[in-house]
Amino acid sequence: xxxxxxxxxxxxxxxxxxxxxxxxxxxxxxxxxxxxxxxxxxxxxxxxxxxxxxxxxxxxxxxxxxxxxxxxxxxxxxxxxxxxxxxxxxxxxxxxxxxxxxxxxxxxxxxxxxxxxxxxxxxxxxxxxxxxxxxxxxxxxxxxxxxxxxxxxxxxxxxxxxxxxxxxxxxxxxxxxxxxxxxxxxxxxxxxxxxxx
Numbered sequence: 001x002x003x004x005x006x007x008x009x010x011x012x013x014x015x016x017x018x019x020x021x022x023x024x025x026x027x028x029x030x031x032x033x034x035x036x037x038x039x040x041x042x043x044x045x046x047x048x049x050x051x052x053x054x055x056x057x058x059x060x061x062x063x064x065x066x067x068x069x070x071x072x073x074x075x076x077x078x079x080x081x082x083x084x085x086x087x088x089x090x091x092x093x094x095x096x097x098x099x100x101x102x103x104x105x106x107x108x109x110x111x112x113x114x115x116x117x118x119x120x121x122x123x124x125x126x127x128x129x130x131x132x133x134x135x136x137x138x139x140x141x142x143x144x145x146x147x148x149x150x151x152x153x154x155x156x157x158x159x160x161x162x163x164x165x166x167x168x169x170x171x172x173x174x175x176x177x178x179x180x181x182x183x184x185x186x187x188x189x190x191x192x193x194x195x196x197x
Contacts, residue, residue, distance in 0.1 A: 019044070021082055021089040038078055042128045044087035049122045054150045054197050055093075058120045061193055062094045062148070066116070069187050070096045076109070083111050083136045090133060094118040096185065111140045115184040121149040130156075135164040144183050148174075150197040159183055 021041060028039055028046065036051045059077060066075050074097040082089050094117065101113035117137055119129040129147055137145045138161040145158040145166065153174045158166035172178060174196065178189040 019087065021087055024087065025080065025089060038091055040091045040125075040128075041087055041089040043085065043132050047125050047128065049125050052122070052197070054195050055120045055122060058148050058150065058194050059093045059118075062118050062146075062189070065187065065189055066094070066096050066185075069185065071099065074099065074101060079109070081109060081111050081114070083140050085132075085136050085139065088132075088136050090136075092117050093120045098184070111142070114140070114142050116144045116146070116180075117142050118146040118148060121147060121151060123151070126151075134158065134166070138162070138166050139164040144180060144185050146178070146189070148191070148194060150174075150195060153194075153196045155189075155191055155194075 024041055024046070033039055033048065037048050038051060040047050063075055063077060076095040076097065077093060078091045079095065080089055080091055081095065095109075095114055096116035097109060097113045098115050101109060103109055119133065121129055126149075134145060134147075138158070141161050143159060143161065147156040147158075149156070155172050155174065155176075155178060157170040157172070157178055157180075158168065159170075160167035170178070172191070174191045174194045176191060178191065180187055180189055
């Protein structure tokens with residue numbers, strides 16, 4: 001009979017093959033992902049989508065509008081955020097962080113500091129934005145989630161997260177101003193310049 005020492009057991013536990021977001025992203029960083037391809041992990045599945053001109057135009061428009069309310073270092077685009085749930089590492093199109101937000105020891109921002117998320121729909125990943133990502137943002141307590149859909153020419157605005165759902169949903173056509181003054185965002189988002197696909 002072979003005895004296993006406690007130190008051996010600890011060493012084996014440290015060498016676990018358990019899949020983590022850090023391991024997944026480390027592997028992805030070693031892959032030759034072409035420039036302009038967005039990579040996300042949603043519920044343990046890897047998604048890669050190209051950035052189209054329409055997508056970037058809307059993203060930049062939103063960033064520029066947030067710039068008057070948020071400090072430049074509190075607005076993020078395509079930056080990894082780890083969210084609650086099973087292996088959720090999102091690279092949100094636009095994130096606005098609270099003024100008190102700070103990075104953790106791993107140089108990651110925490111989802112609890114997010115006040116606003118916007119996703120611009122891509123055909124290949126639209127189901128994520130309308131489905132599991134919306135539920136995850138609600139579960140994480142993100143106060144405002146906006147989906148800009150250039151295929152339908154509409155924005156969907158979700159507020160008041162409760163559990164894994166939002167209590168309030170507003171749908172407006174591109175060209176309609178979105179009043180977010182009663183939310184932590186505190187501005188009116190203009191959609192008149194959002195292009196359609």
